[in-house]
Amino acid sequence: MSLIVVMAALTNYSTFPWRSRWLDFWRGVKGLLKSFFEWFGDLGFFCGRVARAAVSAPFEGSELIRQMDAIGAKSLPLVALAGAATGVVLSLQTRDSLARFGAKALLPAIIAFSLIKESGPVITGLVVSGRVGAGIGAELGSMKVTDQIDAIEVGAVNPYRFLAATRVLACILMLPLLTLAADACGILSGWVSSTLTESITLRHFLASGMKDVRFNDFLPPTFKTAAFGLIIGLVSCFQGMRTQGGTKGVGRSATSSVVLSSLFIILADVVLVRVIQVFFPS
């Protein structure tokens, strides 16, 4: 009996409902894979165009300075606040753990090292990707759906140079500076939090925290945020400049700019930490 069912299944294979469900599933997977590779391919072409535009004349100096102000100076309060909050949390969380091991004297050094080597750069990258990534994605997306990007191109100005290269360069240049601000605010707030519990002078806190910080502890993690800036700039400009579908599309571009740039920052951090360990050992 069961043999007959199997034979029937094989001979009438095309009429079985599970086959059409399987085909639908397979088509869905194929579609996803195709759009995934297409996205990376398009991003590759976009990066090539932006790189060519960035290194060829005419240079958009005044637009670059305007973007550095919009991306750097205007992100400073948010980044400083995020850095300060991280410093306080580090101080509160580590104090008890260190006290348990009788190593409370290490608190300033742990706050400083943690902020300089990892928390400061990553917090800055994520905060800027939220603020700037969404802004670039929405701004360029809105320009795209209202034909403003086409108008720039028709005006014999390369939009990859005027819109994308300036924003990407501004992100690369401003992220390390913002990271320094986040580190400084974090260490200061860490001191405030520490001194409220157990009085310690700022000079003593800094001397104790920074005395073992070397070149390799400080510069590579700070400058790795230039790579975060590259990611934020490229992904947000790419998502913005390929927007389709009116205001809904603009919303999608803003959201995807933040989500993708944050995700790529976290993934890039894993790689960069290892690279720094190899090339700049402590």
Next chain:
Amino acid sequence: MANNPKLIESAPPIAAQRLCKSFGEHIVLNGIDLAVARNETLVVLGRSGTGKSVLLKLIVGLQQPNSGSIRIHGQEIAGVEMDELSTVRKKIGFLFQQAALYDSMTVGDNVEFSLLRHTKLSEGERKTRVGELLAGVGMDGEQGKMPSDLSGGMQKRVGLARALALDPDILLFDEPTSGLDPITSCEVIQLIVKLKTERKLTSVVVTHDVHGARLFADRVVLLREGSVVVDGTFDQLVKSQDPFVIQFLRDAA
């Protein structure tokens, strides 16, 4: 540095041959041949979705054809890199359907945008030129306003001033009167007629507005499903016995 091509001034301003454009399975333009003579105003009519706006975007290089050739002053632009199109684009002004003003810039900055990048005028000379361009479209004194403070008709006027900034010899209009009330539409049509007589421009106007076409067209092309149905004067269009033309003119009236 981009290797900008030389334009041949004696060649026809616009010449398209066997132009095909499709999006996926949908064929928008199906082997169109089109030549626009110097100082001629060509009006492209047709129902929505017949490829009128796509034709304009192909002429200015915003989209690439699937096959065929487009020459601006003898220079092939199909498949040419963006920076290499710069010389050609300085010769072309484009008025977008929704004006497409840069909404983060003032009216003055919008008009000055191309002047700043493609001319060696001093700041004072640029300001004077912006004032002249805006005065030419009846918008003088509005330099400090933002595009969002302007009505649709005013935005079109500023868009036209911006399109004229580099003193082009080809002007492309994408639905210049769409979305405007009848009075503002008449004002924009009068402006196009004034430009035609004063500046001796070569123009291509894509429109649904048969009334406007009667006033400024030297030649009319009617598109249907990506092909040319009529190519002649406005009178020839009106006298056509083609059922599609009769239906189109009846619907447009």
